[in-house]
Amino acid sequence: MTVLDETYTLSNGVEIPALGLGTWFIDDDKAADAVRAAVEIGYRNIDTAQAYGNERGVGEGVRTCGVPRDELFVSTKLAAEIKDYQHAVDAIDGSLAKLGLDHIDLMLIHSPQPWDDFRGGDYAQGNREAWRALEDAHLAGTIRAIGVSNFQQQDLENVLDGARVAPHVNQLLVHAGNTPSELLAYCASRQILVEAYSPIAHGAILKNAEVRAMAEKYGVSVPQLCIRYTLQLGTVSLPKTANPDHMRSNAEVGFEISGADMDLLRSLRDVDYGEHSAFPVYSGK
Structure with a gap:
């Protein structure tokens, strides 16, 4: 048994594999090959x-x-700009059509705010409307589990207040150097599974001397150490790559990080995303 065989069970009983393939930055004409290679x-x-x-x-x-x-x-994820019920319904149908599938296993609201106003204005009502559309699709059976992404505690509380179905998942930026411990604990207390996107910090962590030294100690690569870290936090890890060699390497994480080293990685706070800071999720907002 490898990490590729490991699963978590969502609060509604649906099983989700612990390690996934992220596809951000994989062009549409290359995505099918990447998926086939990963599978x-x-x-x-x-x-x-x-x-x-x-x-x-x-x-x-x-x-x-x-x-x-x-x-x-x-x-898949509902575009962050969609903050009303009917546009959300139409977008869910659009994803099913584009994917060419009769059901989606998990669909998320991509962000509590549109990307051009990330961590900005008040979209509470819009998120409740988008959530209602996801609930309806879930209750109709076209989406097996529903959730959110980039939601802080107050965003989650807004959706939970009056929800017919509580979020099953919150997909967050989680990596050594950015571990939102209080939010992780809150999600756990509400039986909301966290998925860690950019577990390798969009590549920024590769330059960290402490992390490199720790990886050498375990005889693994920095990406392997970082993926293992997110798994030991109890999150789904979603490294993104179109490279089959990297896919294989990312799955070779059958080692165990000690408690002391987990504490060290959890306490890291120094990651410079460089050119990628232009993206809202890396902007430090």
Whole structure:
């Protein structure tokens, strides 16, 4: 048994593989090949989003990979700009059509605010409306689990207040150097599973001398150490790559980080995202 066989169970009983393939920055015309390569290696958890512009390619990869659909876990995300019920309903139908699938395993609200106002204005009512659309699709059976992404505690409380279905997942920026411990604890207290995106800090962590030294101590690469760290935090880890060699390496994380080293990684607070700071999620807001 490897990490690719490990799963978590969501609060509604749905199982989700612990390690997934992130597809941000994989072009639509390359996404199908990336998905097929990942599935051949053993990945069963594939994560995309409307904003990535590659749902069509991801869906093609899922449909042509040779593995039965019910053995795969496919996630996508409602565009962050959609903050009303009808546009959310239409967008859910749009994702199903682009993916070419009759159901989605997990769909998230990508952000509590539109990207051009990230951590900005008040979109509480819009998030409740988008959530209602996800609930309706979930209760109709076209989405097996629903959740959110980039939601802080107050954003979660807004959705939970009056929700018919509590979020099953919150997908967050989590990596050594950015561990939101209080938010992780809050999600755990509400049975909301956290998925860690950018577990390798969009590459920024590769330059950290402390992390490099720790990886050498365990005889692993920095990405392997960072992926293992997020798994030991109890999160789903979603490293993104189109490179099959990296996919294989990212799954070779069968070692254990000691409690003391986990504490060291948890306490790291120094990550410079460099050019990627232009993206809202890395902007420090």
